[in-house]
Amino acid sequence: GEDVEQSLFLSVREGDSSVINCTYTDSSSTYLYWYKQEPGAGLQLLTYIFSNMDMKQDQRLTVLLNKKDKHLSLRIADTQTGDSAIYFCALGGYNKLIFGAGTRLAVHP
């Protein structure tokens, strides 16, 4: 079955860039997603990338997709304290999402 892996924790200094990584085993998904979850809240769709793209930029967010290595990353430029949250990568399918375990991003001054 599909497997999606993420590192569990990332700590960065405010103003630095954060890079959250995700690797997966199944390459049949058309879209790959990044969701953000703040404490006690639901999942917020941050961004997504179509599987035939290598990169997508959206303001402070940059998504890189390496299909050969089955590696997805999310870069957050100029990380702020409000970016502290859990970030889930997810592989999209029809009526389903396969989630990674989530990476907790901690931003410190």
Added chain:
Amino acid sequence: DTEVTQTPKHLVMGMTNKKSLKCEQHMGHRAMYWYKQKAKKPPELMFVYSYEKLSINESVPSRFSPECPNSSLLNLHLHALQPEDSALYLCASSPLRHTSTDTQYFGPGTRLTVL
């Protein structure tokens, strides 16, 4: 507008109670989902409704009973729950275009505590 709303925000119930969780979306989406999320874990899919019909039940115990009264509303009826059912219950919806994927939008969740 990509908003999915859920009520109540918090719910505390005893093991003999009957309660319901509600979810609503007005984006014209034709698929709606219930997920259960335990602390520090990703969401786990429970049920999917497609065109108001139950299309996926991930072997969820019968003490959880979903209902989709119309294309905008989704309920989850709860009865005789166990303390281990305490979790964040998330609702999501998606347009259900007939492609190989379908972007899901999540609500804020209901924090359920079973005593």
